Amino acid sequence: IILESAYSLHDRTFFANIATILLYAIIGTFINVILIAISLNICAQAGFFGPNIPMMECAIFATLISAVDPVAVLTIFQEVNVNKSLYFLVFGESLLNDAVVVTLYSTISKLILIEYISANEIIIGFLGLLVISFGGVILGALIGVFTALATLYTEDVRVVEPLIVIMMAYLSYVIAELFHFSGIISLTTCGLVQAEYARNNLSKKSRTTIKYMTKTLSSIADVIIFLFLGIVLVRENHIWNTNFVIYTTVFCVVYRFLSVFALTYCANNYFQRVRVIDFEEQLIMAYGGLRGAIAFCLSAALNSDDTPNAQMFTTTTLLIVLFTVYVLGSTVKPAVRVLRIQIQAKQDTRKLFLALNDRVIETIMSAIEEISGQRSMNYWMVRIRF
Template identity: 60%
Template sequence: DVKYSEKSPLVSIPDFERNVINITQSKLKVPKKFVIKTNVSKPHEISLINWRWDAVGTYLLICSFLLIAAGVKICYHHSNILNTHVPESCVLIILGILVGLLLYVTNLQSDPHVPKFTSELFFYILLPPIILESAYSLHDKVFFNNIGTILLYAVIGTVMNVFLIGPSLYICSRLGLFGNFDMSVLEILTFSTLISAVDPVAVLAIFQEVNVNKALYFLVFGESLLNDAVVITMYNIWTTFAAADTVDAAQIATGLLGFITVSGGGLVIGIFLGAVTSLITRYTEDIKVVEPLIVVAFAYFAYITAELFHFSGIISLIACGIWQEEYARHNISKKSYTTIKYLTKTLSSVADVIIFIFLGMVLIRDDHIWDTTFVVLTTIFCIIYRFATVFSLTACANYFFQRVRMVNFEEQLLMAYGGLRGAIAFSLAESLDPKHIKQAELFITTTLFIILFTVFVMGSTTKPIVKFLQVQIHVKQEAKLFTEINNKFMETIMAGIEETAGQRSFNYWAQKLNRFNNSYIKNILIRGGAMNATKINVTFDKVIYKDHSPPVIFRPSIVGCEACFNNKAFRNTETNENRIQENEPSVSRIQATQITPHSSFMDRIHVRKAGDANPDYSKALADAFSRSAYYQLSGSFRVVEDREKKISREMEKKNRWVTAKTKLGAMKAENSEQCAEKPRERRVSSALHCVVSAALKREHDKREENRDTESLHKF
C-alpha cells in the first residue's frame, strides 16, 4: 500500500491506523534524496507523559526569563552595595549578556523557540505600557508649568543635535578618519537622527532611583518622551530620501510638513479617544468590573490608531493618558482606579525588565562591524553637543520665558548628563535597510556601544553627581487641604493682579482655560459635573481615603443627637436606612457625615451580615453608643454636617430664642399688672420668671460656648 513518486519526496501511507508499516524492515528501496516520514505509534494512543516542547517552549522560556529577572531584582534591592552604586538597569543588562552567552555557547540563538528582539515587539508590545504609566504621572501642575521649556528641549534641541552630530561625522569621513568606510550625507544624517533619541525607558529607570525634584524630573523625562516624534519623523524622512532615486523640492516640503502632521495627528487622536473613554465611563456606575478594561484598552487603542496613520503613537498615548487622568478617573470607582494604577505599574516594570534583558542579549552576535575611530568620535560628539544644546537653550528659556523658577547651573549640568540612549535608538538602528544604508551594521554596533556607555558610565555616576552638586531632592508630602486652598488662593490673586496691571501672562490664560474647562468640558465628560472634580475635592478624597482605609461613614439621619437613639421611630427604621454606606468615592461629601467615635463604641457596634437573623441592629447601635465612655463623658455626639443644614439649624435656634424672649417679656408685663396688688402672687411670678430666665441664660451660654469651641476647632 505504500505509494511514492519522484515528484514528491513524501511516502504516503493510506489507512495508517489499520496498517502500520515499519519502513525500516520493509524491502522497499527509496532514493536517498527522498525523505520518508512515518510514525510507528498510533496517533490516538493515550500516554501518561508527553514532551510538548514545540507547543509551549517559547512561553516556558519567557516565563523563566521573567522569574529569573524577578529574583535578580529581589537580590539587587537586598544588596546595599549594588543598590547604592549600580543602577538596576545595568544589572538587568548584565543578566541579558549572561543569557546571550549561554545561548551562544549552546548554539540555541537560532532556535525558533528563543524569543528575538524586533522593532515590532518593542514598539507595539513593550513600549506602550511604559508610556501609559508615564502619561498618568505627567498629569501634574509642575509638568504643565514647564511645558514651554520641555518643548524647547524636545524640538529645537533634537534638531540641533541632529545637524551638529551629522555634519561633524561627515567632515571626519571626508578627511578619511574612518578608513574604508565610505558614507553619504543621507546615511550620516540618518544615523545622527537615531542616535539623538533620548530614551524615556533609560531616563525613567535612572531618575526614579535618584529621586530628584519634580521640576528637574519633568524637564528631563518630558523631553525624552516628546522628542521621539521629532526623531521618528526625521528618521522616516532620511530613510525615504535614501531609498529614492532623486529628491525634489516637493519631497522636501512634504518632509517638513511631516513634523506638524505626525505630532498634531497623534495629539488629536489621543484627545478624541480620551474623551470617548470619559463619556463611556459615565455610564459604568453599575458595572464597575469593566472600568479598568475600558480605560486601558482605549489607551492602547489610541496608540495603535496613531501608528496606523503613521502618526506619533507616543504623543497619542500621552494625550489619551492625561485626558483620562483629568476626566475619566472621576467617573470610575476608587477600586477601579487603584486597579488601573497598579496594573500599569506592573506592566511597565515587566516591560522594563524585558527591554534591558534583550539589550544585553543582542550584544552577543557574530555580525558586529567595529571601527574604533568612528565609535569614539560619535560618543564624544554626542556628549559635547548634548551639553552645548542644554546650556544654550536653558539660557534662552531663563531669559525669554519669564520663568518664576530659574533652572540653575547644577540642574543644567544634570540635565545634560542625563541624555541617556536606549532601546528606541537600537530599534531604529535595527530597522535600517542594508540595501539603502550600506553601513547599517556599523551603525548598529556603534549604537549598542553608546547605549552601554550612557547607561553604565553616565547612569552609574548620576547618584554621586547629584550628591556632589547638592541638587534639590524631591520630598514626597501628604495631600493637605490647606496647601490646595492656599495654591488656589494665590493663583486667583496673581490672575487678579495681572488683570489690574493690564499684563496677561500664564496665570491669566490658565484661569480662562480653567473656567472654560469647569463650565463646559467637565460638565459633559464627568458624572456629576465639575464640582466632583475640583482640585480641593480630589485632595479631600485623598485625605479621607488615605491608605485605602477610610473612616466609617453614616447617614446624617442616623447619627446626630441623643434624641435619635431614644426615638422609637428611629429604632424601627428600615434596614437600608441604617446600613453603613459602602466605601466608594462616589459617596457624596454633602450627604455623608464623618464620625470618629471612641474605640469602645466601635467595638460594640454589631453590623448585620448576610444571613443574620436579627435585622434590627439600630437598637444595638444606640445601646453601644449610650454605654460608651465617650458618650458618658461628653453627653452628646458631635458630627460634621453640611453648611446649609448648620445654618438652618442656627436660624431655628435663634428664632426659638427670640420667640421665648418675646413671650417672657409679655408674661413679665402681664404678671406685673395682675400681681401689682398681690405680693404673694408677685413673689411666685418673680420666682417663676427667675427660673425661666436662668434656664434661657444657661441655654444661651451653652450655645455661645459651643460656638467658640467650633471656631477654635476650625482655626
C-alpha cells in the same frame, strides 16, 4: 512604556514647565540631530571612518541616537529623588523627545529612498512631519476625551473601567499608525488627557488597577527590550569601527551639553519662568541624556538594503546605550550630591496648606491677568483643568 510614562507626567509641575519642556524636546532634538549628522558627515568626508558614509545615512543615525530613554531617566531620577521641577523637566523632555525622534526617523527613512533629494522633497518632508505630529496630537486628544465621556456612565460596571481606559489608549496608537500619524505622540496625548479628565470618573480601585497594571507591563516590556539588546550584543556579525564609536560618543555628550545650556539660557531669559534653572541643574539635565530602548529599537529596524552601514550603526548604538546607562546613569547620584541639587522631601505634612496656597495664588494670578489684559501660563493651566 510610553503610556505609563504619559500617566506619570500628570502633575501640576509638568504643565507649569510645559513650554520649557517642549523647547528641549523639539528644538533641542533638532539641534542634536543636525549637529551630530553634520559632524559625522564631515568626519566621514575627511576619511576618519574608512569608507565614506552618505549624508542621509548620517542623518538617520543621528536621529535614532538622539533618542533619550524615558524609562532609564524615570528609574534613576526617582531613586535620586531630585526636586519635582528638575525631575519633570528631564522626564518630560525624554518622553516627548522620543515622539519627535520616531516621527523624524520615519520621515528620513522615506527620504533616504530618493536618489536625488531636491528642495521640494525637503519641504514636503517637513510638511509631512508637521501633519504626522499634529495629526497624532488631535487624534490622541479626541480619543482621550471620548474615554472621559465613556467613563461617566460606568458607575454600575466599575469592573470594566480599567479595560476601557487601557484599550482606548491602545486604540489611539493603532488608529494613528493606521492613518500614518505618529502613534507615540497620539498615545502620549491620549494618556495625558485620560489622566486629567477620565481619572476623576473612575473608582479608587480602578485607578489603582490602572496604575499598577501599566507599571507592571511597562517594566516587563523594558526588560524584554534589554533582553533582546543582550542577545544582539553577543552576536558575531558586529561591524566595529573604533573611530566611529569614539567620535559619535563624544558628539552625543558634547552637543547634549551645548543644547541644554543654550536652550536653558533662552528659557531663563525669554520665557515667563517663576523659577530659574540654575547652572547645577543644567549640568544634571545634560548629564541625564541616557540612551536606551528607543535608540536600540530604531537601530535594529534599519534595513541594510537601504542603509548599507546599518550593522555598524547598530553596534555603535549598543555601545552608546551601555555607556550612557552604566557609566553616566550610575554616576548621576554622586553628581547630584557633589552639585548639591535640591532634593524633594519624601513626605510633606503640609499638603492641605500647599493646596490652599496654590489655589489662592491661581485666583490672584487670574485677577491680575483680567485687570492687565495679559495672559500667562497660569491662564492656560486653569483652562486645561476646567
